[in-house]
Amino acid sequence: MAPRHLKSPSTTTNGTSSTATDVPTIVKSVIDDIRANGDSAVRQYSEKFDRWSPSSFKLSAADIEAAIAQVPEQTIKDIKEAQANVREFALAQKDSLKDFEVELRPGVRLGQKNVPINRVGAYIPGGRYPLLASAHMTILTAKAAGVKHVVGCTPPIAGKIPNATIAAMHLAGADEIFLLGGVQAIAAMAVGTETIPKVDFIAGPGNAFVAEAKRQLFGEIGIDLFAGPTEILIVADGHADPFTIATDLLSQAEHGPDSPAVLITTSEKGGRQTIQYVDRLLEKLETAAIAGVSWKAFGEVIVVEDLDEAYALADKYAFEHVQILTQKPREALKKMSNYGALFLGERTCVSYGDKVIGTNHVLPTRKAARYTGGLWVGKFLRTVTYQEVTSDEASGKLGQLCGRAARAELFEGHARSGDLRAHKYLNDQYEWVDHGKETEIEP
Template sequence: MGHKFLKSGSTTETANTPRVDVSAIVKGVIDEIRLTGDDAVRKYSDKYDKWAPQSFKLTQEEILAAIAACPNQTIDDIKQVQANVKAFAAAQRNSIRDFELEIRPGVFLGQKNVPIDCVGAYIPGGRYPLLASAHMTILTAKVAGVRHVVGCTPPIAGKIPNATVAAMHLAGADEIFILGGVQAVVAMAVGTQTIRKVDFIAGPGNAFVAEGKRQLFGEIGIDLFAGPTEILLVADETADPFTIATDILSQAEHGPDSPAVIITTSEVVGQKSIEIIDELLKNLSTGSIAGVSWDAFGEVIVVDSLAEAWKLADEYASEHVQVFTKRPRDALENMSAYGALFLGEKTCVSYGDKVIGTNHVLPTRKAARYTGGLWVGKFLRTVTYQEVKSSEASGELGRLCGRAARAENFEGHARSGDLRAQKYLSDKVAWIQDYQELGNGTKARL
């Protein structure tokens, strides 16, 4: 057994990214917005996006104007994609149930799934208007039952991104702000004079957005600690190198630091995929970005067997895993660490990113080892309740609680149990007897 690298990444550092102290910059933005609210938000929006309108919040008239400015086909496509996302999210919600269990006579335990009250959704812009993120965050939150969703998205070249606004509105956003970057995340997290404080923030973004979410986590909930987009493709000798190359570049174009890995049992498939990628880059409109990513973070690895391929793929724990093998569903039995699986040549990551209905907010940087991606359940708080209706059961639990608590030296806990044991089983408990003898009227109440 062994691995053979046909191509390795040229660096483990983020390519072409200035060495700036992202953490310190973000902390400064957070501190200033906490202090001065909207004034600081406007300052940073003007600085980073050249955008400082009188109000960042769109009126209903402005939202309708943005929708009207979109081609009819775009609106129809948004609605079709959102129908897919909604159907899958609704199935997820239906899989989560409340229940009540009588674990012993007279003792009832229950579980409820309660939606978060107010959620902030960050919809990236900048290089690309990622209107699909509106479906994944806003619509999924609404299917979960979230009462109020605040959506923020940046301007693009100083203009309102009409299609993104349309997607946000049709997904069910209750408020839409044309506001981007870390300043949007911070404003939603801490609240300002015009932007309400939310309880939870979802949505991908650049390094500053991700760092803002990281620093604010705990004060608010977040979906994921997101890094650059990742793709890993497992292929055997039956895979088509042209399809592999096309799909690898579909994700490499996300940014100059997107890992793109091919693990294959066929050296011929691996070598041919490299050759085609190099050719396709010459005529790809986003080739200047995808090429940097492929050069710096692209890998092609030949392994001896599919068993070894599955094992190695799990070690990468990639965000997106495509499976181009004779029996792609074998991955369901042999892999466990991934954000999402895309099974077979007919299924590409781009479908998951844009149209198929599963959520595209997924774990990166090996986070798939401990979490899945954004889903309806992220917007729910699973809470529990309990009720003891039987006097006898309460007394028995009181005896058990007294013993268990004293084993941990928690005398106060033990006494809560003792009290029920005396009340409902007529136990004689020394400390209660002593208290009653003080003649303070407690005896009558007991």
């Protein structure tokens, strides 16, 4: 039986159209202006887009203390608990990456080291929602990797300091915090200005303008990944609770009006009940104005013959978040390969991953899960290698091999580097060809 749609998306553009704002052109003009004019351009765009122009975009220690003092004690405790989970998992990831040295052949030593990036910029969004958790995922993870200096940027919200976000950024370990958002924040960190330091790498989610800024600046700096709208896909069998499915689908649909929410189920009855529950939940959900648009435009409910077909179809979607609501959820670990993060069983929900459980919520979207994972401690590390040859015989033999291998590729200069070692350490005599004339290597 071919998959059947009980609900199809009303659009397949994923939030883009030919009449959409020319985001790339706008972003390029902002980047070029900031590159040329530094702080004055940053201030101009902050005034234009955020109506924010303080004497200094950088928060002082007193500013940070004042912001934290405004945050409820329970919120501070919750931030610390969530950050403890993220830190513990990030450090476990780091421990899985080992420096090593191996003697490949007698006298030939090869090694690997994991070296932290020197300066990282972390962008913490704040447009529609104050995303405290993004501070945990970017700043704290960078610090767990050993990054020495982390610059955090977050925008004001309605012309005010987002106190809880500032608290999260400070507690995560940010070395500098700037109240600055949008393309102007990304560009300022990437190119550097009179007051905002240039970084080597930028991490963190954001809207279409922020994502485009990261795309255009990639290469000049490193970035975590190209992020699009949040996605959720649920694989369910006939035992799954339709109310739970509906609740979890809407938990991600509320991220934005272009966030796909998809159910693949072996139960037609369960699929129809899920649609009914979504409609009922939207009647009272505080974020229904966003989630409802997303569900109507991009929501899908698909019925398949069995779970093998469900897993295969889910792999084709290659979504950011994949939730498994089946009797044997761990089967998905063997049956699936294309996902940003997997959430196994009814006791586990995507919202845990977004906010508190400890894994990173910056994940691949738009089928990027086919070729990359999400943000993790390793993104803030550079795996570098080193080589040392300590034996005359080993160097000479490598020189002989290098000479032959390089000439097979017509790289005469490479070959001569090898020849020289073969001559020095094995006393080889080679005839070098130079402009058609043959001359013997002189000792």
